[in-house]
Amino acid sequence: MTRKKSRREEPLDYAELARLLPTPGDPHLSLDRHLLLEEHLMSEIQRTAPASAPAPARRPARRVLLIGVPVAAALAGAFAFTALTNSGGTGPATATPPPVEAPVVRIEPGSTARLASTVERIAAAASAGKTPEPGPGQYIYIKSKVSYLLESHTDADDSRTLVEPLHIREVWNSPDGKQGWLDEPGYKPKGGVTLDSDVEPSLGAASYDYLKTLPTDPDALLKKIYKETKGQGNSPDQEAFTTVGDLLAEQLAPAKLNVALYRAAAKIPGVVVVDHAKDAAGREGIALAHVDQKSGDRTEWIFDPKTYAYLGSRAVQVKQADGIKPGTVINWTAVLERAVVDARKQRPGAQGTRV
Structure with a gap:
């Protein structure tokens, strides 16, 4: 699916500077790289979660979102991911199987x-x-x-x-x-x-x-x-x-x-x-x-x-x-x-x- 980009109007004071700098790239990470970053983020969340937090009963979610958000231009394509999942528990996570079409x-x-x-x-x-x-x-x-939807919101x-x-x-x-x-x-x-x-x-x-x-x-x-x-x-x-x-x-x-x-x-x-x-x-x-x-x-x-x-x-x-x-x-x-x-x-x- 298409994620629309927005770009704010540049102040006139920066027009000359913009002409002097090289054109910024628009790099994309591969799907595998996106999933790796997501897995790392989820492991950090699980590692820092309170040990006593109970896992609520899950009402099967219609959609699980993987949302790619540019962190900074200097990172040249690195993305932070927010995973909206119904995961629970605090034990070590098993390896999540890669998604399929x-x-x-x-x-x-x-x-x-x-x-x-x-x-x-x-x-x-x-x-x-x-x-x-x-x-x-x-x-x-x-x-x-079971199988549930994963929406991958990336530009790749x-x-x-x-x-x-x-x-x-x-x-x-x-x-x-x-x-x-x-x-x-x-x-x-x-x-x-x-x-x-x-x-x-x-x-x-x-x-x-x-x-x-x-x-x-x-x-x-x-x-x-x-x-x-x-x-x-x-x-x-x-x-x-x-x-x-x-x-x-x-x-x-x-x-x-x-x-x-x-x-x-x-x-x-x-x-x-x-x-x-x-x-x-x-x-x-x-x-x-x-x-x-x-x-x-x-x-x-x-x-x-x-x-x-x-x-x-x-x-x-x-x-x-x-x-x-x-x-x-x-x-x-x-x-x-x-x-x-x-x-x-x-x-x-x-x-x-x-x-």
């Missing part, structure tokens, strides 16, 4: 023709499914394959959209949301980081216990979502859709609430059905989708076309914006396992109950 897919048109019937099939599947009740001392375990190359390579992300959360763990090799310190938190649960930081208090009437639920997310996101409708999607991704919701969430989502203006979509694991599915009119991307929740079980999500750019071309996949997820386990860091097995 974002995949590009054909944009499948959406339709409201089968919205009501599709949502009812999804709701029926959610209602029929057996959801285990996590008890005290247990944890909700979610294993996903504004034609490429970079994303994280697909990688595994594992999350453990206690039912009350006060204890948890996140393991995301390459993006979090080796061994993982704590998600322990004293933050009061809310729609933006939901716990299983909190979800049990939400209304299961779709109209009442949607009204609450709009009220509590007012002023957030690019539009009220997009933020409501995003909020429901976040509850589907890395959480375990009671069956009745799951049904209400899907039926509430169908009432959001602009929601459509996309007949063909793939999750991050390559599984084909049918999707409920909504376009963010400001950023130009379409968020898709993908379901198995036969069982209507939730598979994952995808965000596809449908109109050019911020230099991102239509068809570009900017976010991609797939839920691989969802279970209740008896201890933090424990993976499903003999002691775990898969969902």
Whole structure:
């Protein structure tokens, strides 16, 4: 994408001096050099962070920005980077994999023709499914394959959209949301980081216990979502859709609430059905989708076309914006396992109950 440059008018007193000096260059660093400088900056941030600072629960970020800013002309091309990430923890960071070019897919048109019937099939599947009740001392375990957008704001190359390579992300959360763990090799310190938190649960930081208090009437639920997310996101409708999607991704919701969430989502203006979509694991599915009119991307929740079980999500750019071309996949997820386990860091097995 293009980063516009600005140059202030030079005072007349400096005109003669400017003619005597050589023309300043406009050097560019390679992408590898940019990433090296960013990695160095992040290691310095982690090294100086307070040892007791807890890592907050992450709401998957739409974008991670690498912003190149000229420090001084005398540095001849050196850049300082500000990385807006959701990294947490204070342990030694693992080597971050280099970004890859974002995949590009054909944009499948959406339709409201089968919205009501599709949502009812999804709701029926959610209602029929057996959801285990996590008890005290247990944890909700979610294993996903994910990739999120990286925007590289440099003058060296504004034609490429970079994303994280697909990688595994594992999350453990206690039912009350006060204890948890996140393991995301390459993006979090080796061994993982704590998600322990004293933050009061809310729609933006939901716990299983909190979800049990939400209304299961779709109209009442949607009204609450709009009220509590007012002023957030690019539009009220997009933020409501995003909020429901976040509850589907890395959480375990009671069956009745799951049904209400899907039926509430169908009432959001602009929601459509996309007949063909793939999750991050390559599984084909049918999707409920909504376009963010400001950023130009379409968020898709993908379901198995036969069982209507939730598979994952995808965000596809449908109109050019911020230099991102239509068809570009900017976010991609797939839920691989969802279970209740008896201890933090424990993976499903003999002691775990898969969902």
